[in-house]
Amino acid sequence: MEWLEAHVAQIWFLIIGFFVLYYAVADGLGLGVGMISLFSPDEAKRGVMMASLQSTWQDNQTWLVLLGGMLFGAFPLFYSVALSAFYVPITVMLFGLIFRGLAFEFRGHSERPSRWSLSFGLGSLVTALCQGFTLGGIFYGIPMDGQTFTGTVWSWFHPYSVVFTLGVVSGYVMLGANYLILKTDGDIQRSSRRCSSSAGFSTLVVSVVIYAWTIARHPYMARKWTAAPEFFSVAALPALALVAFALYRRGLGRSESAPFLWNVVLVFCSFAGISVGFYPYIIPNMVTIQNAAVSSPRTLIFMLAAIAVLLPVILVYTGYKHWLFRGKAVGGGYGD
Template identity: 45%
Template structure:
């Protein structure tokens, strides 16, 4: 039996992107919430909750971006040409955030500057990711296998909406993560914030989901054509279920349930994107198979992927296991 290598690699890269979103999403969320957490010991506690894992979480971004370049070079060239500005802004914000993460521990007099730098870098990175996602969803003009749009085509009301939506969504992940990993004042503050951002996230998911089918005829057909609508309707119904579990978990003051429900929301939204996009990598322009590198290259790369991905999963799981439990301001776990 011949393996469909482009489809396998599309699945692997999709998994890497999803892993990045759900893992780096909560530590970006902690940075977004930083200005709302008052008091140096409390901010130290919040930052210590992500200190052991934040840089490892970004491994998945490298794997997703590098995999796209190596496996789907045509899609990489088109997408990067179209989204050059938000992608560069995102990368610079992540670098600046990483510097702030380290430098705030090295100074006392200027610590507040690095606190704000950490928050600004996290927020800007999240917003840029959302804008890039919105620009990709709304479609990229392609002619003769190359980007055919303008410099500012990525900047639209829809992409701005998705940018704000991702910031709020990451804030929800950050708040529910702090609920799980902290106690005392920080946990109470995280509950207060989560009660605001949870309904805001659900509302924005609804608005973006309702807007998306009207961006493109193929989107409309994939979501509302009969009888396919009976299958895809499972996704919005599952989103409602996850939203119910999230609100109930917060209301009952549970610790891990809100975080798991928030992760489920992101996974379901990602599945919804897959339904809208498939079988295209560049929506409605370039399919998975049209964008793929030669099969010989895909086979060679797959050998490396089969070895590398389990290793990344193993050390990621080990890191989370080692640093399980609650964190305190001094960086200890119990």
């Protein structure tokens, strides 16, 4: 029990990290599909793209709500500071999600579905941009004095967050293209392979820039990359990410499933690698995981017992839905 009380904050950090990763993949591919649809002149193809997401898009909003609730319960300091620092992008993101959801519901009932297809694409783009600026602002560092946010309403907007947002957008497009390779055929699949190739290259370049910039920005992270024992732990995951990227490129022209599967591995290794570099901070240079956690370990243990029951149920249900809607997206489109 003493060991659990001493490490329950770190356990919750891992759980929330899993939720962030799952959401980044599950909704990231949907946002990517939405952004890709903006460049498709064929309304029927846009409908097929939306139909490919019918098993995932509603569940992904649930994961986002759960993520917010867990942050509020487990790390209230981080939750309050993040809301203060990123009020603008988070608010705009909610509007993006609303317009995206409305597009799914009303496109099939509209006499002019192109309007709702545009709403789906623009909502996806706005959501991806806001998530990029929020994550970029967190990784760059939040201005604080003690436990209080001391920045302005625009502190999240700077060159680093712009580059980070480019990486998020290109990464989501890469995920979406690889998902369409898996779920479609014909012209959509062929164009998705070309899109994946371009987005993959830009994602790789921007990711290398972000890694280098982040290491230069945070001295304690730079020390991990220059000290021999720590170097092997922090460099292993980025190295695996490069291997996953090479395997993704190899499978891009040969397989329907390999590009997406290796893309998921790439996302995991990249995110885990930068998180290991930041450890033990949850807000870089300012707040550690332990300091950001709720003061009572017993509260975290109680929440841990609840999530231990809920998480397997959610995963089984989500897995069943994916199995139920397996195969190619067909028909006139979502809602038709």
